Amino acid sequence: MTQVTPIRDLKGYLSPKEVEKVIAATANPRDELLVRIPWRTGIRVSELIGIRVPDIDYENKAVTIKVQKMRKRDGKVVERRRVVPIDQGTLDMVRQYLEWRAVFPYRGDLLFPITRQRVDQIFWQLGRRAGIKEIGDPAVSQHRKLHPHHMRHSFAIHCIKRGMTIERLQKILGHSSPTTTSVYLQYSVADLHEDYDKVWEEDERTETKA
Numbered sequence: 001m002t003q004v005t006p007i008r009d010l011k012g013y014l015s016p017k018e019v020e021k022v023i024a025a026t027a028n029p030r031d032e033l034l035v036r037i038p039w040r041t042g043i044r045v046s047e048l049i050g051i052r053v054p055d056i057d058y059e060n061k062a063v064t065i066k067v068q069k070m071r072k073r074d075g076k077v078v079e080r081r082r083v084v085p086i087d088q089g090t091l092d093m094v095r096q097y098l099e100w101r102a103v104f105p106y107r108g109d110l111l112f113p114i115t116r117q118r119v120d121q122i123f124w125q126l127g128r129r130a131g132i133k134e135i136g137d138p139a140v141s142q143h144r145k146l147h148p149h150h151m152r153h154s155f156a157i158h159c160i161k162r163g164m165t166i167e168r169l170q171k172i173l174g175h176s177s178p179t180t181t182s183v184y185l186q187y188s189v190a191d192l193h194e195d196y197d198k199v200w201e202e203d204e205r206t207e208t209k210a
Contacts, residue, residue: 016158045148056094065082
C-alpha cells in the first residue's frame with residue numbers, strides 16, 4: 001500500500017477543476033462517491049470506509065465519524081466521535097448510490113463494503129484516466145500517484161483559501177492540535193502569486209487605461 005505522509009507535501013493537492021476531472025473519470029456511483037465525500041468533508045480514507053449508513057444525518061446535513069483508538073497507558077480501546085458537515089449535493093448522491101447498490105447481494109450497513117487497499121487502487125486508476133500521473137513535490141514525496149489522502153489535503157487547502165478559520169477546519173479534520181492544521185496556511189509560490197496578482201489586477205487595469 002502506498003504511504004502518503006500527511007501534510008508534509010504541501011504541493012500534494014488538487015485544484016477544484018482537477019478534482020472534477022477525477023470525478024468525471026469514474027465509471028459508477030460508488031467510485032464517484034469515494035472521491036466526492038473526502039473532497040467535500042476532508043475525512044481520512046480509514047474514516048471513509050468506516051462510515052455506516054445510520055451515521056449519515058440527512059436532516060442536519062452531517063455525517064458522524066467514529067474512530068476506535070487504543071489508549072497507550074492502559075491498552076483500553078475507546079471510540080472517538082466527531083460530526084462533520086456535508087453538502088446537500090453529496091447527500092443526494094448518497095441516496096442515488098444506495099439505490100444503485102440495492103441490486104447487489106450485500107446487506108450490511110457499511111456505506112462502502114470495500115478494503116482500504118481497493119480504494120487506493122481505484123484512486124490510482126482514476127488518476128491515470130484523468131491524466132493526473134503524478135502529484136505533489138518530487139523532493140518530498142517518493143510515491144506520487146493519486147491517493148485518497150490527496151482529497152483531504154485538497155479539501156483543507158480549498159477551505160483555507162475560501163476563508164475558513166483554522167479552529168473550524170481543525171474540528172472538521174479531527175486534528176488534536178491546531179498546530180497540525182495551521183501547516184495548511186503555507187502555500188506554494190504559485191498559490192501566493194495567484195492571490196498577489198488579484199491584489200494588483202485593478203491597479204494594472206487603471207495604469208493601462210491611463
